[in-house]
Amino acid sequence: MRFELLRPETLPEASGLLVRYGEEARPLAGGTDLFVQLKTRRLRVPRLVDLRSVPGLAEITYRPGEGLQIGPLVTHARLATHQVVREKFTALAEACASVGSPQVRNLGTVGGNLCNASPAADSAPALLALGAVLRLCGPRGEREVPLAAFFQGPGRPALAAGELVRAVWLPEPAPGTVSTYLKLGRRQALEIAVAGVALAARRVADTWRDCRLALGAVAPTPLLAGRAAAELEGTDWGGPALRRAAQAAAGECSPISDQRASAAYRRDMVGVLTVRAANRLAGKEAGPGA
Amino acid sequence: MTLRVNGGAYRVRAEAARTLLEVLREDLGLTGTKCGCDEGDCGACTVLLDGEPVNACLVLAVHAQGREITTVEGLADGRWHPVQEAFAAEGAVQCGFCTPGMLLSAVALLARNPDPAEEDIRRGLSGNLCRCTGYVRIVRAVRRAAQALRGGGRD
Numbered sequence: 001m002r003f004e005l006l007r008p009e010t011l012p013e014a015s016g017l018l019v020r021y022g023e024e025a026r027p028l029a030g031g032t033d034l035f036v037q038l039k040t041r042r043l044r045v046p047r048l049v050d051l052r053s054v055p056g057l058a059e060i061t062y063r064p065g066e067g068l069q070i071g072p073l074v075t076h077a078r079l080a081t082h083q084v085v086r087e088k089f090t091a092l093a094e095a096c097a098s099v100g101s102p103q104v105r106n107l108g109t110v111g112g113n114l115c116n117a118s119p120a121a122d123s124a125p126a127l128l129a130l131g132a133v134l135r136l137c138g139p140r141g142e143r144e145v146p147l148a149a150f151f152q153g154p155g156r157p158a159l160a161a162g163e164l165v166r167a168v169w170l171p172e173p174a175p176g177t178v179s180t181y182l183k184l185g186r187r188q189a190l191e192i193a194v195a196g197v198a199l200a201a202r203r204v205a206d207t208w209r210d211c212r213l214a215l216g217a218v219a220p221t222p223l224l225a226g227r228a229a230a231e232l233e234g235t236d237w238g239g240p241a242l243r244r245a246a247q248a249a250a251g252e253c254s255p256i257s258d259q260r261a262s263a264a265y266r267r268d269m270v271g272v273l274t275v276r277a278a279n280r281l282a283g284k285e286a287g288p289g290a
Numbered sequence: 291m292t293l294r295v296n297g298g299a300y301r302v303r304a305e306a307a308r309t310l311l312e313v314l315r316e317d318l319g320l321t322g323t324k325c326g327c328d329e330g331d332c333g334a335c336t337v338l339l340d341g342e343p344v345n346a347c348l349v350l351a352v353h354a355q356g357r358e359i360t361t362v363e364g365l366a367d368g369r370w371h372p373v374q375e376a377f378a379a380e381g382a383v384q385c386g387f388c389t390p391g392m393l394l395s396a397v398a399l400l401a402r403n404p405d406p407a408e409e410d411i412r413r414g415l416s417g418n419l420c421r422c423t424g425y426v427r428i429v430r431a432v433r434r435a436a437q438a439l440r441g442g443g444r445d
Contacts, residue, residue: 003306003307005307005352035347036348077342101417103333106342
């Protein structure tokens with residue numbers, strides 16, 4: 001690889017460099033996507049703006065009753081093992097634990113995962129199901145964007161020139177909320193998802209409420225499956241409800257056929273994973289690692 | 291710049307785009323760390339940074355400053371590390387190309403989990419590909435090493 005490494009010491013400085021150099025610079029977080037793109041010549045840029053020289057971007061701050069703030073440079077490994085994430089935002093811990101390999105998880109970051117904006121990014125469906133909001137900062141100041149509005153297409157995050165993710169914000173979930181992420185791949189590690197499903201909900205007596213279902217790797221962007229969630233909402237997640245939800249989810253995605261799987265298979269698997277996710281949360285199926 | 295490798299400090303030329311893998315192999319002559327895919331997909335270049343396994347091909351040498359780097363050359367101290375003993379005893383080495391990375395991932399796994407179940411071992415090694423052995427003897431070796439390490443240290 002050949003590039004100049006610019007090492008700003010503040011976020012405004014980093015934004016300024018990105019604006020100044022435009023298409024000739026890219027921000028660098030963990031490098032697990034960017035370096036691969038540079039090494040395979042899918043991307044050629046003469047300059048990288050190193051975000052790791054800016055202090056304070058790798059913090060995880062939990063404010064009980066309010067929510068969880070995750071810095072953009074927090075690694076997948078840390079999110080997979082963080083106690084609050086595992087207990088209250090389980091889908092995110094499971095999603096981050098499914099990325100790549102132990103080595104990749106020690107380097108790759110959640111901010112990089114989102115801004116690389118692969119349709120198959122594992123953290124995205126989990127964060128969508130958990131209602132994540134991104135705090136962005138750039139030359140025009142700060143703004144908040146719900147994650148659901150952040151993906152504009154494959155590799156196209158909704159970032160203005162010089163804008164960077166300052167934090168990922170997850171609101172405190174309603175008491176009793178449970179969540180999970182299921183990733184289907186051709187192998188169990190070092191794999192890009194063939195299909196990914198995240199589900200979050202809470203049980204109230206015999207019914208499930210606040211159901212949010214998100215899909216990954218089966219559309220140009222990660223997306224919330226609102227119609228499928230509506231089929232789950234207020235039901236007991238019995239067989240008929242799950243079948244309707246599975247069918248709705250399969251209809252809400254628009255997968256492509258590629259070297260990993262056909263579109264038809266992906267569409268089928270979205271339905272299967274939806275049912276599995278619900279059964280896992282309802283305690284009817286083994287969890288990950290079993 | 292200065293890199294701390296296997297307990298020693300080394301001055302190397304600081305060039306922005308050079309990876310830790312290149313600097314270890316070419317500047318420091320530590321060729322135990324292998325270049326397999328150069329993309330973070332095979333684990334042959336695994337080294338430990340402050341005890342955590344990473345793909346050296348995806349780490350810029352400048353980012354490794356101030357961290358403790360452990361390569362396979364740093365495992366033995368006059369005698370083989372118990373993980374190396376276990377790999378030899380179990381026949382877990384064929385061509386040997388994946389072995390340095392496997393050893394370091396195993397060391398990191400056992401430091402975190404001294405009594406891993408088979409699933410834990412496989413997951414801990416899931417970032418290291420082996421084209422020769424079929425992994426069975428490697429998993430056995432890690433279990434054997436775990437036992438040896440629990441059984442009272444290196445003596």
